[in-house]
Amino acid sequence: MAQKPATLKDVAAYANVSRATAARALNSYGYVGDETARKVHEAAEKLGYRGNRLAQALRNGQLPIIGCILGDIQNPFFARIAHDIEVLARKYRYNLIIGSSEEDLEQEVSLLASLQSLSIRGFIVAPTSDENTFHLERLIEENVPLVLIDRVVKGIECDSVVVDNEGGARKAIEYLIAMGHRRIGLLQDDTRIFTSRERLSGYQSALMAGGITPDDAMISVSQSTVEHAIDATIRLFSQKTPPTALFTVDSLMTQGALLAFRAMGISIPHDVSLVGFDDFNLATFTDPQITVVAQPVSEIGLAAARLLFEKLSGQSSPPQQIRFETKLLIRGSVSRRPEG
Amino acid sequence: MAQKPATLKDVAAYANVSRATAARALNSYGYVGDETARKVHEAAEKLGYRGNRLAQALRNGQLPIIGCILGDIQNPFFARIAHDIEVLARKYRYNLIIGSSEEDLEQEVSLLASLQSLSIRGFIVAPTSDENTFHLERLIEENVPLVLIDRVVKGIECDSVVVDNEGGARKAIEYLIAMGHRRIGLLQDDTRIFTSRERLSGYQSALMAGGITPDDAMISVSQSTVEHAIDATIRLFSQKTPPTALFTVDSLMTQGALLAFRAMGISIPHDVSLVGFDDFNLATFTDPQITVVAQPVSEIGLAAARLLFEKLSGQSSPPQQIRFETKLLIRGSVSRRPEG
DNA sequence: AGACCATGTGAGATCGATCTCACATGCATT
DNA sequence: AATGCATGTGAGATCGATCTCACATGGTCT
Incomplete structure (x- = not known):
């Protein structure tokens, strides 16, 4: 019974x-x-x-839950962010619902609607794309606390926490150019994703500043999983005139590229140089150690959570945009290439 | 307005x-x-x-949310599990609240209480320890669907999904013994954690079956983070007569051990052999490739979620215990050691 | 004595939804 | 004509909590 x-x-x-x-x-x-x-x-x-918290919330307005919609928590970047947000939420006696958009806009919209019908008090969202922003606009209209993280969306005026993606990509490409590379490949995500676009923009502007015309054959598109990145890297380096260097836009893709190079018998940095966006645990243990553009992962989730809880505590301040700098960590995956 | x-x-x-x-x-x-x-x-x-889902739930009983309390979603093992559970939950139109116990029993109890007051419909829990099981017993009494994952708890009769930890550890140690190792170190987690205890048990029984008396000086305890594992490995290998081989009980600890060895100028497998429990993305890319005991991560979360949704759909079946086998993947991190 | 205030209590309304059942209408059957 | 059934509608109860305000008591001040 x-x-x-x-x-x-x-x-x-x-x-x-x-x-x-x-x-x-x-x-x-x-x-x-x-x-x-x-x-x-x-x-x-x-x-x-x-x-019964439901009954309380029905009478008083809302449940002590915040929603967090990220790309995919299997990505160590998002896992770290989710972890940090949860730690702070717990401190404020909130629970955290984490949803993975899997970089699918419809899924993001659906998740958000689902969470709103639960009277979730506030949201931290890594928006998938800005093709359609109605769901975010509606949150603003309803005065629901919202913090955008990792990506921002034009036309949505709210708190946000991002990283200088363009500057980080530019640093990577400038470094490769300074090391003599002219055919620099890019392993990138869907350009509907804000960070993807910014990293592409940094890649392209650094090429042009170095007198190199960007070439679509140097770019391979992949989802942000190790498996997809392996395929995309193999495609890119199977062509007649492959790149001499590769820039990968997140740590899972970096790992995928490493595995693809190993499978193809390509040696780093001897045959190809590699720079990855975002650091990861074993970047200093691979042979060679990987040069990366590091972002302050430990700061991002906390900053976003702080902004959200400020809003939830009733503080009415103008939208804040926090932007963190990246840092190029030069290790051993880039070799100098003669001018030819 | x-x-x-x-x-x-x-x-x-x-x-x-x-x-x-x-x-x-x-x-x-x-x-x-x-x-x-x-x-x-x-x-x-x-x-x-x-x-308003709150109003609906108040009238009809419960919110379409399931709770999932894991160790720490920064651990790729738990991140994968959480991801798979979320995917299945979405299919059933449920949302998933993920909480990290951080292997702290009080936190687990507190999280569970918090989620219950939200009228959460069912739980998948990786129990921290079995020192105190009252909170789980209470769930059973209240007929709340519960699935234990990765670890089980004595006295709690409910669905569970685990891996043969003891057998996996035994395979690793037997292999190291077969390669001539007698001083085999163990980097382990808190023994209050079920998996930790089973892996220790497998370690010890394999040693004794190989005619080796287990020695506490060969064991170093660490939390399951890379940072803690670095420290614990350094402690273990700084003693007068260090082990000739090391078994690490999860992938974050394996990575921590790698980093510690690199810092100490210890070469694998030349100076020390290494076997890790659980595979990870770059295990085949490190130099050398790491020998691991692999568990079917892609099956575990799904199996647990399926069990939970069976219960949530009203099916009344006796508790099911699913136990997955592990597999030893021999790569390059173990060297043969002469009998001396 | 009357007015005012503080303290304490409980009936009933509220929150937003679902559910029950009384009532109404129309049709078919006996 | 009476009865039973199907269809359709709405008032009020329910879910479990919080909130409001009427009522009661006691004390103080004018």
């Missing part, structure tokens, strides 16, 4: 008071006599009473 | 019907006239009506 959880009504009956009195005693508002309060607390403990 | 979401009451007023009729029309139960239903649907669309 399943035991039905005790309700406030049960507690009130056990303590021989009204529900209103029981609620006052348990939540310390209004007036309650000392003796009455003692009896109510005793009853609550005896019955294992645990207030 | 924030727009308050439309309620059923608004829709009913707009369509000039009662709330009961509006509800019937929108949810297709009971009787509603065709014309009436048309007017109601029109009103709902016009007002952007989105039913």
